[in-house]
Amino acid sequence: MGKWIFQGNPKQFDIDTYIRENDIVEWSVRQKQYIDEIKKGDNIFIWRSDGGNKNTGGIIALTEAVMDPFASEEDFKVQLKILERRLTVEEGMLLRHELKEIPDTMKLQIFKISQLTNYRLSDDEYKRLLNLWNSPKEVKEKLELSVVERYLYLFKEEARHWFEENKEYLDKAYHFFEQFKKHDNLKTLEWEEIQELGEHINAFRMALAKKRALGNMNAPIEHYRNSFEYLIHGNNPINERIDRFISDEKYKLFGFGGSVVSELIGNLFPEEYCFYNQRDKVAVENILELLPNYSRGDSYAIRFLKFQDCLKQNEIVKKYLEIVGKQTDLPIYYEIDQFFSFLFESFGKAEQIPEDDESPQYWLIGAGERGFMWDEFYQKEIIGIGWEELGDLGRYSSQREVADALKEAFQLDHNPTNDARANYQFANEMKIGDYVFVKKGTQKIIAYGKIVSDYKYEPSRKLYHSIRKVEWITTGEWETKNDRLHTKTLTDITPYEDYVERLLERIGKETKIVYPNPNKPIEVIKENRTPYLLEELLAEVFINEEDIEEILDTLDYKKNIILQGPPGVGKTFVAKRLAYLHLGYKDDSKIEMIQFHQSYSYEDFIRGYKPNSQGNFTLKDGVFYSFCKKAVNDQENNYYMIIDEINRGNLSKIFGELMMLIEADKRGKKFAVKLAYSEGEETFYIPKNLYLIGTMNTADRSLAMVDYALRRRFSFINVEPSFHTSQFSDYLISKGISQGFIDKIVTGISEINQEIISDTINLGKGFEIGHSYFCPTIEKVEDEQKWFDRIIRLEIGPLLREYWFDQEEKVNGLLNRLT
Structure with missing residues (x-):
């Protein structure tokens, strides 16, 4: 049986009354890919969103599907039988903001994409949610635990199965290294035994790394024997032995870097040291939020030991034994490393951080x-x-x-x-x-x-x-x-x-022109400044002259515009050309392009505290702050910030107190404000010579509406497919496409676009196919049929199948019109 979460928004309907007064309810299936997957008998949690009332949302009911989804006048629906309802905290509902804080549930898809209606649950996710639903007090209890304890309790549930799957590998590694490290064996060590390290060191899991280090001998066998003898049984402190093994010509071995040595030490001395490879560092520092006391200039071995000290200071072994308990007869740090591996596999893979001991290439x-x-x-x-x-x-x-x-x-x-x-x-x-x-x-x-x-x-x-x-x-x-x-x-x-x-x-x-008058500031001019005229833009963007003039007038008046339209109409391309034309010449130093996304923050855009290489937090200027300062220092020229996908970000959060200052009549020094993060009496303002150009994809259904407070500060300009324009035809002719073939493209795609527009339930005008799919950037198209077929096969076909994923015959019919 399938397991699901269905979400409802109290802003859209009275969800509490609906759930409380009905034993059978109907719910929309808006994620069309699930229509054929939701079945009678599936278990479904009902999730009430906050609906503008902070920290009130969460799971309020457990239900069961009493029939398969069916088509209604509006969309597909499914009938649910309410097995249990809890609409308030007192009744035992599971609060959203609390579930987000405990590792049992923090990875739920609903936290990553919050605006959908239907979410699939894995069996493990459903089991954990059901356990919490049956014992809601456990959520509070888990929140009272330390971060380490929360993850240990989660691992406790998985530990037996985890070690069953990995015990054979761990046992082999333990017994191999017990023999490997003996004095007598090291003196007679042979190359085949050294190569066997590749079977027990995770850092050699990449074939290239393994081949480089262990494919062929990179030194005489005596060098290998002496190096391992020193690392394992040398008289110097362990940190000195590690550093010399890595970097001293007398002991270092090709292909044996820090991560390999960390695993060697962990395997050779598993009662004393934990591994210190990338997986362990991500688990401890990113997930458990434990920060070793690293300092700038620390050698690899010092960082290794500080990591070990961090584990001891936070009593990781003691807490592990108390909560999880010994699972094998292996040394304790084998189990601790496996706990960290579990964390990395479950919570750390999205953050793929490069090894910090590697220099950039x-x-x-x-x-x-x-x-x-x-x-x-x-x-x-x-x-x-x-x-x-x-x-x-x-x-x-x-x-x-x-x-x-x-x-x-x-x-x-x-x-x-x-x-x-x-x-x-x-x-x-x-x-x-x-x-x-x-x-x-x-x-x-x-x-x-x-x-x-x-x-x-x-x-x-x-x-x-x-x-x-x-x-x-x-x-x-x-x-x-x-x-x-x-x-x-x-x-x-x-x-x-x-x-x-x-x-x-x-x-x-940069080329600097210094004026004879020493009191006149130096003007910095980019080399090879290229004039950009209206005729050039008209040939490139397929928009008529009258519309271009209106856009320029709007940019002058409003200072902030958003280009909106379906995918493939070249909104970002148009935005940059508009900036060139408004400026009068091509100069990328006066244009800043960024892209908003769901995680983009005020600190990224304006200003905030961020960690530096020493682990301290320092005040860093964001991209908009820096660009405004650049414009302030060059009042003779205009500057343009192009924000791609502007509606993907939380706009009120990103702009913060600058929401007011972006208005055309609030520009300049007299409207300066003190920022959330400022030093002393420092103030900030947006100069009059800075313009904002945003782009929005009207086919992106996953996006929330643009904040109304921001909407009135921008003018919205539609950019539409331009297949019927003379500029489009002229452009393809310049690329070697025959006129007959151009007519075929225009007719065929126009018919498909009409079908898209007519589908007002699922699609509409905002989902049309744009002309840029058919704008080759190569100098000449040598085989127009091959070029066209590739676009249809690799781009238009997949797009249409996504639009009408459950209507294969319709898609095939539309594609056949293009042949």
């Missing part, structure tokens, strides 16, 4: 031939790599496997070393925290950014399916002069320190 990447992918890289804040024939790069365990796949896919008679290395490095060696230069040709850098995500495979993307998210630090166009750039798609330039420094110096330089 620097990469040089191309943006496609002649930089044709740069616009997408910039707008989507990504970098990508091609070779779609390879599929998901994460499935290759070595560069050789990538090379073999390339040879097979392209029937090559040579070994594609560079291409294989580029793909493998992109997926496996590039990491969060690294820095990347984007090149155009062999003598221009056009961007510099920081990698902020792990490798992702997204086959639904138009061109590049293998991507990483990037936080752009600076963009522009810089000649590298004598430093010719590598022609390879991706190059690790970290080893060439002087080369990296010269590139960094290049992108940090």
Whole structure:
């Protein structure tokens, strides 16, 4: 039987009266993917949202479906029999804000996406909720516990099963290391025994790491014997032995970094030390919220020992034994490490933090031939790599496997070393925290950014399916002069320190014009400032001249506009071109682009306290604060902040007290206010030369309505599909598309859009297909049919199937119109 949570909002109907006065109730099934999955007999909790009354929401009833979902006039519904109702705290309802604080329930989907109606529960989630429902006082009891104790009680419920699954592996590791560490065995240690470490060290779970360290001997066998003898039985303190084993030429072993050594020590001395690999650090520091007393400059071994001290000071072993109890006959820190592994698997995987003892790498990447992918890289804040024939790069365990796949896919008679290395490095060696230069040709850098995500495979993307998210630090166009750039798609330039420094110096330089009058301020002008005229915009954005003039007038008058429309109409592209036109020339230094999301905060946008590398909190300026200061210091020029997906953020929370100041008539120093986070008597204001341009996707049903207080401060401008415009036709002609083929596109997509508009129940005008799906960024389309088929197969088809997921025949019929 299925297990579910169904949510109701007291703002929309009197949910309490409805539940209290009826034994059988009807509930909407708004998440259409569940219509065929909800069945008679399923158990369903009813969840009342806060509805604007803070900390009043939560679970108020337990029900059972008495029939399968059925179609009603409005939507699909299901009838529920109320088994038990508790509408108040006194009656024993489970409060939302309390469930969010205990690990048993804090990972529920309803906390991540709060605006849906129907949520699936796993068997474990339902069991935990049912236990709390049957004994609601346990919620209060758990809230009175320390964070560590809350997680230990949760692990207690899972411990027996957890150790049943892992005991064989743990027993083998324990007995292996008991033999490995004996004096006599170390003196006669052979390479095969050292290679066996790979079966017991999690840090070697990646095939590449294992192969590098243990594939072939990297030193004479005597060096391995002496190194392990020193680490295990040396006379120096353990911290000195660890640091020397990692970094001293006399003892260090290739491929044996900090994480490996941590696991070695944990396995060799399991009664004294816990492992200190990434999983353990995430569990202790991120989840249990215990902070070892690290200091800047600590060696790896000192951090290792401070971690151990932290466990002792917080009595982790004692609490574990009291709450969970000994589960095996193994040494205690084997069990403690497994507790941490459970936390990492259950609560830590979303936060994939890079190893803090690794220095960042620097990469040089191309943006496609002649930089044709740069616009997408910039707008989507990504970098990508091609070779779609390879599929998901994460499935290759070595560069050789990538090379073999390339040879097979392209029937090559040579070994594609560079291409294989580029793909493998992109997926496996590039990491969060690294820095990347984007090149155009062999003598221009056009961007510099920081990698902020792990490798992702997204086959639904138009061109590049293998991507990483990037936080752009600076963009522009810089000649590298004598430093010719590598022609390879991706190059690790970290080893060439002087080369990296010269590139960094290049992108940090600006041309300064100093006026003869020493009292006149220096004007900073970006090199190669390019005029941007109305004619150029009209050719690029497919909006008529009259509408453009009206938008510019609105921007002048209101200072804040939002471009809204369906996906694929180029709202972000239009926003940047409008800024260029309003400014009069192209200058990206006067344009800041950001994207709002559900976790975006006032501290990110305006100002707030954030931790520094030393673990202290310091006051940091947010992106809007810094950009306003930049505009204040350059009153002769206009500045533009483009906020993509503006309605994805909690706007009142993000703007805070600046809600008033963004109004056109509240700009300037006389309206300055003291911020929530300010120093002394410091005040802040938004200058008159700063403009806000937001974008909104009207097809995003998961978004809440834009806050009314903010809505009246913006003018909303519709951006619509432009298939019937002459600019669209001219653009495709310039890309080598035949007029007959253009007519076919316009007719076919227009018919589909009419079907979308006509579906007023599920879709409507805000869900139309935009023209940008059919705007190639390459210089010429060599095979228009192949280009068109790919768009239909990889983009339009999946989109329509998402729109009408339960009407396959209808989708196939619409797609057939395009053939």
